[in-house]
Amino acid sequence: MSKTSQDDAPRPRRIEPRTLKGFRDYLPEAMIPREQLIDTARAVYRSYGFSPIDTPALEYLEVLTGKGSEETDRQLYRFVDHGGREVGMRFDLTVPLARFAAQHIGALGTPFKRYHIATVWRGENTQRGRYREFMQCDFDTIGTLSVAADIETGLVIHDLMRAIGIERFTIHVNNRMVLNGLLQKLDLADQATHVLRALDKLAKVGAARVSEELTATAGCSTQQAGEVLRLAELAGDNDQVLQQLGPLVAGNPLGEEGVARLAEILAGVRAAGVDDQRIQLDVSIARGLDYYTGVVFETLLDELPGIGSVCSGGRYDNLAEVYTSQHLPGIGASLGLDRLLAALEELGKIRPVRTPADVLIAYFDKSRLNDYLRLAARLRAAGLGVELYPEPRKLGQQLKYADQRGFRVALVAGPDEFTAGTCQVKNLASGDSSHVSQAGDPPAELVAAIRAAL
RNA sequence: GUGGAUGUAGCUCAGUUGGAUAGAGCACUGGAUUGUGGCUCCAGUUGUCGGGGGUUCGAAUCCCCUCAUCCACCCCA
Numbered sequence: 001m002s003k004t005s006q007d008d009a010p011r012p013r014r015i016e017p018r019t020l021k022g023f024r025d026y027l028p029e030a031m032i033p034r035e036q037l038i039d040t041a042r043a044v045y046r047s048y049g050f051s052p053i054d055t056p057a058l059e060y061l062e063v064l065t066g067k068g069s070e071e072t073d074r075q076l077y078r079f080v081d082h083g084g085r086e087v088g089m090r091f092d093l094t095v096p097l098a099r100f101a102a103q104h105i106g107a108l109g110t111p112f113k114r115y116h117i118a119t120v121w122r123g124e125n126t127q128r129g130r131y132r133e134f135m136q137c138d139f140d141t142i143g144t145l146s147v148a149a150d151i152e153t154g155l156v157i158h159d160l161m162r163a164i165g166i167e168r169f170t171i172h173v174n175n176r177m178v179l180n181g182l183l184q185k186l187d188l189a190d191q192a193t194h195v196l197r198a199l200d201k202l203a204k205v206g207a208a209r210v211s212e213e214l215t216a217t218a219g220c221s222t223q224q225a226g227e228v229l230r231l232a233e234l235a236g237d238n239d240q241v242l243q244q245l246g247p248l249v250a251g252n253p254l255g256e257e258g259v260a261r262l263a264e265i266l267a268g269v270r271a272a273g274v275d276d277q278r279i280q281l282d283v284s285i286a287r288g289l290d291y292y293t294g295v296v297f298e299t300l301l302d303e304l305p306g307i308g309s310v311c312s313g314g315r316y317d318n319l320a321e322v323y324t325s326q327h328l329p330g331i332g333a334s335l336g337l338d339r340l341l342a343a344l345e346e347l348g349k350i351r352p353v354r355t356p357a358d359v360l361i362a363y364f365d366k367s368r369l370n371d372y373l374r375l376a377a378r379l380r381a382a383g384l385g386v387e388l389y390p391e392p393r394k395l396g397q398q399l400k401y402a403d404q405r406g407f408r409v410a411l412v413a414g415p416d417e418f419t420a421g422t423c424q425v426k427n428l429a430s431g432d433s434s435h436v437s438q439a440g441d442p443p444a445e446l447v448a449a450i451r452a453a454l
Numbered sequence: 455g456u457g458g459a460u461g462u463a464g465c466u467c468a469g470u471u472g473g474a475u476a477g478a479g480c481a482c483u484g485g486a487u488u489g490u491g492g493c494u495c496c497a498g499u500u501g502u503c504g505g506g507g508g509u510u511c512g513a514a515u516c517c518c519c520u521c522a523u524c525c526a527c528c529c530c531a
Contacts, residue, residue: 016502018522021521021523074455075529091531092531120531124455124529125455126523126524127524127525127526128524130530130531134531136531312531336531339531362489362490394488394489395488395489395490396490396491397491398491399490399492400490400491400492402491403491403492404491404492410490412489412490414489415489424489426490426491428491428492431490431492433490
């Protein structure tokens with residue numbers, strides 16, 4: 001028990017490592033599928049000509065508070081910076097887009113198509129799958145009223161789902177013009193917010209509860225509530241629902257236009273090759289009570305509808321009116337990244353992997369480090385992801401490491417292999433292994449054997 | 455924001471009406487096995503019992519506060 005001077009020195013006070021409420025660390029096994037999903041979204045957006053943009057995480061507070069309700073104001077992270085400016089952290093990507101468009105539309109020109117994948121912050125109470133820091137993956141087309149942009153939004157959602165590897169999904173589509181037209185007709189236009197809020201819960205709570213809410217909160221007469229709920233009774237395929245919708249809005253120009261536009265949208269996505277099963281006219285969805293004015297989309301997974309919409313959006317009339325006099329209509333949607341990841345995990349579609357590389361080269365013969373480095377370099381040049389184990393430990397430990405991280409293939413080369421000019425290719429899933437020549441640059445036989453095992 | 459529940463090892467959890475040294479499985483490390491992972495066997499490591507305060511001879515256990523997580527509601531994406 002010799003006391004050294006070190007023991008007498010004041011022990012550094014340990015700070016407990018912890019993450020802030022509602023904020024998360026992402027370990028490799030969570031981050032790898034997350035990055036894949038983001039890469040997929042980016043590729044699909046780009047394939048339609050949407051261009052990447054970015055904006056600052058922080059904005060002048062007035063830019064963010066100008067548009068939101070008092071609800072978003074309450075959730076806003078805000079502070080005074082060192083220069084005395086009142087600033088806020090963005091809580092979505094739409095408000096920054098509006099500011100961005102108002103500021104730069106002269107240079108951008110219209111129509112302007114952008115995607116924006118970035119983190120946003122809301123200081124609201126946390127819940128399962130809902131955090132204070134989360135990512136949004138938006139794409140929008142602004143400056144055009146064309147129905148082609150509406151159709152294209154549906155197509156992007158469709159392609160995105162399929163690119164992610166989801167085959168069984170349904171895009172629910174509606175048009176707020178139909179709802180608003182009907183409300184005008186029923187003389188409920190000034191109660192639109194309450195009516196739509198109630199109607200939006202139809203799938204969740206059923207017609208009876210919606211009817212209660214309509215009379216209690218929205219001040220509808222029972223007759224008006226009944227008329228609204230006739231929407232819920234519409235049944236059949238898309239064409240049949242369209243036909244039944246006509247009489248409901250007949251005589252109201254807004255509603256009639258809405259129905260006509262829905263027909264065009266459905267015809268357009270069909271013409272582009274979307275299976276009729278995957279897009280469904282659903283008159284009960286309203287979404288985002290304030291700014292949507294036209295077509296709205298929600299995407300549900302057929303195998304997991306309870307999780308809610310994984311990709312939603314719609315058309316809005318005047319994106320940037322609080323920032324500019326220029327009229328900028330737009331349409332867009334956003335991929336629910338966290339929700340979708342949770343769904344993919346629940347559906348077993350995420351392979352648990354902790355490495356992005358497929359190949360691990362065992363550091364087996366201590367004196368051959370340079371040979372292993374050369375081999376790794378040649379394989380990487382051939383396009384493979386290759387990790388060299390950094391220490392010449394027991395082979396069993398290295399294989400265990402490879403297995404646990406999710407490598408697909410281990411390469412083992414010791415004195416015997418180097419003498420023969422070969423390399424052992426071991427398939428970690430099956431345990432099979434074979435000896436392959438490592439000659440050549442690129443080492444064609446070896447690359448072929450590895451690719452066969454992936 | 456409202457109401458409810460739960461916090462014990464890296465993970466999942468047990469821990470009796472308050473009782474002495476807080477356990478199990480899995481995981482991890484080493485060995486059986488110095489050129490081959492997953493199976494088996496053996497050994498070992500791992501704890502501010504979420505944190506603080508109180509009651510008590512004695513607290514993981516009871517009380518208060520606090521933090522975190524989960525569920526429902528509200529709202530929203």
